[in-house]
Amino acid sequence: MMERTQRILSLVTMLLDARRPVPFTEIRESFPSEYEGTVEAAERKFERDKVELLELGVPLHFVKTEDGEGYELDRSAYYLPDLGLTREETAVLLTAGAAALDSGAFPLASDLRHALRKVDYLAPGAQPGAAVRFHPDAGAAGGAAREALPALWAALAARKTVTFEYQSPHRPGVETRKVDPWGLAFRRGTWTLVGRCHLRGALRTFLVGRIRAVQANAQRPRTPDYVIPSDFRLDDHVAHHPWGHRFHEPLEVTVELRGPLAPLWERTLPGARQLEAGEGRVRVALGVTYLDGLCRHLLSLAPHARVAGPADAAARYRDLALAAAARHGEGRA
Amino acid sequence: MRRQPTSNERLRRLLMLVPTVSQNQGIHLDALSTALGCTRDEVLEDLDLLQMVGRPPFQPGEYVELAVEDDRVYVELDQRLEKPPRLTAAEATALSAAARLVFPAASDVLGTALAKLEKALGAAARPQAEALGRVLDAGQAAPPDAGRVEQAVRERRELRFDYYSPAHGSVRRRTVQPLELLSLRGQWYLAARCLEANDERLFRLDRATAVELGERTFAPEPSRRSTLPPSPWGRGEVRVRFSCAVAGWAAEQLGQAGVTVLPDGTAEVQLDVDSEAWLVGWVLSFGGEAELLSPDSVRRNIARAALASLE
Numbered sequence: 001m002m003e004r005t006q007r008i009l010s011l012v013t014m015l016l017d018a019r020r021p022v023p024f025t026e027i028r029e030s031f032p033s034e035y036e037g038t039v040e041a042a043e044r045k046f047e048r049d050k051v052e053l054l055e056l057g058v059p060l061h062f063v064k065t066e067d068g069e070g071y072e073l074d075r076s077a078y079y080l081p082d083l084g085l086t087r088e089e090t091a092v093l094l095t096a097g098a099a100a101l102d103s104g105a106f107p108l109a110s111d112l113r114h115a116l117r118k119v120d121y122l123a124p125g126a127q128p129g130a131a132v133r134f135h136p137d138a139g140a141a142g143g144a145a146r147e148a149l150p151a152l153w154a155a156l157a158a159r160k161t162v163t164f165e166y167q168s169p170h171r172p173g174v175e176t177r178k179v180d181p182w183g184l185a186f187r188r189g190t191w192t193l194v195g196r197c198h199l200r201g202a203l204r205t206f207l208v209g210r211i212r213a214v215q216a217n218a219q220r221p222r223t224p225d226y227v228i229p230s231d232f233r234l235d236d237h238v239a240h241h242p243w244g245h246r247f248h249e250p251l252e253v254t255v256e257l258r259g260p261l262a263p264l265w266e267r268t269l270p271g272a273r274q275l276e277a278g279e280g281r282v283r284v285a286l287g288v289t290y291l292d293g294l295c296r297h298l299l300s301l302a303p304h305a306r307v308a309g310p311a312d313a314a315a316r317y318r319d320l321a322l323a324a325a326a327r328h329g330e331g332r333a
Numbered sequence: 334m335r336r337q338p339t340s341n342e343r344l345r346r347l348l349m350l351v352p353t354v355s356q357n358q359g360i361h362l363d364a365l366s367t368a369l370g371c372t373r374d375e376v377l378e379d380l381d382l383l384q385m386v387g388r389p390p391f392q393p394g395e396y397v398e399l400a401v402e403d404d405r406v407y408v409e410l411d412q413r414l415e416k417p418p419r420l421t422a423a424e425a426t427a428l429s430a431a432a433r434l435v436f437p438a439a440s441d442v443l444g445t446a447l448a449k450l451e452k453a454l455g456a457a458a459r460p461q462a463e464a465l466g467r468v469l470d471a472g473q474a475a476p477p478d479a480g481r482v483e484q485a486v487r488e489r490r491e492l493r494f495d496y497y498s499p500a501h502g503s504v505r506r507r508t509v510q511p512l513e514l515l516s517l518r519g520q521w522y523l524a525a526r527c528l529e530a531n532d533e534r535l536f537r538l539d540r541a542t543a544v545e546l547g548e549r550t551f552a553p554e555p556s557r558r559s560t561l562p563p564s565p566w567g568r569g570e571v572r573v574r575f576s577c578a579v580a581g582w583a584a585e586q587l588g589q590a591g592v593t594v595l596p597d598g599t600a601e602v603q604l605d606v607d608s609e610a611w612l613v614g615w616v617l618s619f620g621g622e623a624e625l626l627s628p629d630s631v632r633r634n635i636a637r638a639a640l641a642s643l644e
Contacts, residue, residue, distance in 0.1 A: 002385070003382065005341070005343055005344055005382060006382060006385050006386055008341075008344055009344070009347060009348075009383070009386040009414075010386050010387060010388065010389075012348075012414070013386060013387060013388045013397070013412040013413060013414060014388040014389055016412075016413040016414075017388050017412070017413055030389035030390070052341060052344070054457075055421065056341075056344055056348065056418060056421070057419050057420065057421040057424075057455070057458070058418060059455055059457065075413075077419070077455050078418055079416040079417070079418070079419065080417045080419045080420065081419060081453055083449050083450065083453045084449055084453075085446060085449055086442075086445075088442050088487070089442055089445060089446035089449065090446075091487075092432065092436065092442045092446050093428055093431075093432060093446055093450075095435070096428075096431045096432040096434070096435040096436055096443075097427075097428060097431045097432075099431070099435045100430075100431035100434055100435055101431075106427075106430075106431065106434070107430075107469065108423060108426065108427035108430060108469075109427075110342060111423040111424045111426070111427035112424070112427035112428065112431055113370055114345050114349070114421075114424050115420055115424035115425065115427050115428045116428075117349050117353075117368070117369070117417075118349075118417055118419075118420055118424070119428070120368075121349070121352060121353065121356065121417055124356060124357075132435050132436065132483070132486070132513065132514045132515075153469070156468055156469075157465060167585075168581075169581030169582040169584065169585045170582075171581075181468075182468060183467075183468040183470065184468065184469050184470070185469075185471075186434060186471045186472075186473060187473075187519070188473075188518075188519030188520075189516075189517075189518040189519025189520075190519065210585070228467075228468060232467075232468075234467075234468070234470040235470070238470070240474045241474075259502075260497045260502065260503060260504050263495075263504070263542055264539070264540060264542060266477065267476045267477070267538075267539040267540070267542070270474060292620070295620060296617075296618045296619065296620045298642070299614075299617040299618055299620055299639065299642070300614040300615065300617050300618035301614065302613075302614070302617050302638040302639050302641065302642040303637075303638045303640075303641030303644075304642070305642060306642045306643060318643055320620035320621055321620075321640065321642055321643055322621075322639070322640075322643075323620060323621025324616075324617050324619075324620060324621040324635065324636070324639040325635075325636040325639040325640050326621070327621050327624040327636075328624065328625065328632045328633070328635045328636035328639075329632065329633070329636060330636030330639075330640060
């Protein structure tokens with residue numbers, strides 16, 4: 001009896017060498033102790049091996065040709081082709097891969113390592129190019145994200161429901177959640193899971209750093225537990241900027257930036273549109289779905305930024321600014 | 334959770350082993366284990382297993398044959414395993430996500446590299462990679478000049494830009510030798526040698542404008558790493574109190590610094606901060622839910638900045 005690994009590799013060498021399609025009966029005869037028992041049992045075992053081969057990137061097909069019918073491994077599709085990468089492109093990929101692995105918080109770390117070996121094979125001795133480093137959120141929750149990410153990705157890729165412990169800072173204690181993972185997004189230094197929460201019966205976002213003890217449904221690992229709708233877009237659920245969280249209806253807010261921040265308005269408020277510019281100040285319009293997020297962002301830039309309109313939004317900014325001043329002994333409480 | 338058993342790490346490594354040795358006949362065992370990302374003992378086990386891999390009817394000459402002499406590995410019969418299998422959908426997705434995560438999207442080199450990766454995927458893998466890419470979004474937003482800055486780092490060319498420093502409250506033209514691009518806690522930074530200051534500085538990319546790529550190049554410093562800005566989450570002289578509304582968040586984010594949750598539900602923390610400008614902005618970003626208790630001088634500046642923004 002062979003080890004499973006030995007059987008799979010021997011199947012690869014057999015099929016790579018075959019000059020005609022190989023019927024299952026011949027495969028079975030070639031590995032009698034491996035595919036013993038009833039035909040049905042042998043076929044089921046071979047089906048599992050086929051899945052493994054396909055996941056390894058082995059292009060195995062059942063074909064009917066003049067030479068007969070059976071399994072064929074397309075050699076031209078099996079071998080890693082020259083990707084035609086320039087030296088610079090290779091350097092970019094090696095650098096990016098090394099930085100992502102180095103960060104310790106990358107969901108497909110194992111796949112990335114295998115991919116980098118293949119890039120390296122095609123360009124032996126190539127060195128990473130520009131020096132780039134990637135450090136995700138270094139907050140206390142950063143370590144937990146490293147633990148949870150690979151497990152969440154594996155479940156997401158296989159469409160398996162997960163249960164995990166979730167500790168929200170807004171609620172005491174730890175909750176157990178059952179979630180169908182729909183996507184992982186990286187925004188502003190933090191990984192976020194978007195998934196359908198069984199408890200709430202709706203899509204929810206979860207900061208991966210708050211997730212512990214991920215357990216995927218182990219029943220029928222190759223059968224998806226759920227389907228992700230084709231119109232699902234991560235961008236609809238995970239904001240790029242603090243004012244982009246979808247907490248209320250879209251609102252167009254006028255923001256005034258002054259002094260040294262005026263020429264930096266495009267960088268400070270990505271997505272904004274300039275309305276008017278004066279001496280040392282600029283007014284821009286910005287689409288907002290979380291006004292408090294914008295107000296707090298602008299407060300962090302004080303005294304060079306404020307909400308100028310509409311009146312309700314400006315009043316909200318004013319309230320927060322006055323509250324901050326009052327906390328520090330100035331203005332009204 | 335364990336990885337799905339179908340994703341067999343060892344099989345993937347074994348399929349790389351023969352090509353790696355074929356490409357480097359006589360490769361040292363240590364170099365081979367480094368190349369395959371495993372231990373020397375694992376390589377030896379893999380070599381033993383590969384000697385039992387072959388094609389039916391398993392006669393002599395139909396097995397993979399590898400030889401180890403003086404810790405050097407040679408392949409004598411590869412049984413057509415001389416080249417690795419092509420990239421799988423997951424591998425291509427991983428490369429693409431890593432590239433998007435680390436490099437600003439504006440980089441032309443990145444765009445062409447990713448296009449070639451996609452083209453090289455097999456017909457079956459392409460839609461799979463597309464489906465995987467749809468549920469993994471690592472595309473960080475980057476300032477508009479990030480691509481040019483990345484090019485300057487890559488080509489070791491001097492860079493000039495106007496830089497706003499909140500600490501000085503002013504904009505100054507800088508000429509720098511760009512050393513390293515950093516994506517740190519969600520912000521893009523450039524570590525560079527500032528030629529005016531003749532010292533290494535960290536520049537936030539969203540505070541740089543009028544970025545110009547110079548013609549002058551400079552010699553690389555071998556295997557250097559810039560010093561990261563110190564994390565403020567260390568016990569220091571700065572004391573901040575958080576209201577009940579954000580105390581939980583503070584305990585989560587600043588756990589390392591030791592947040593003390595008080596009986597009334599508020600929380601206090603001591604921080605080590607060397608930039609007053611950063612501290613003022615950070616406390617204000619809580620919109621009144623955080624209060625700086627000390628130092629007193631900065632308390633006044635926080636209040637003044639908040640009120641001045643309303644004028």
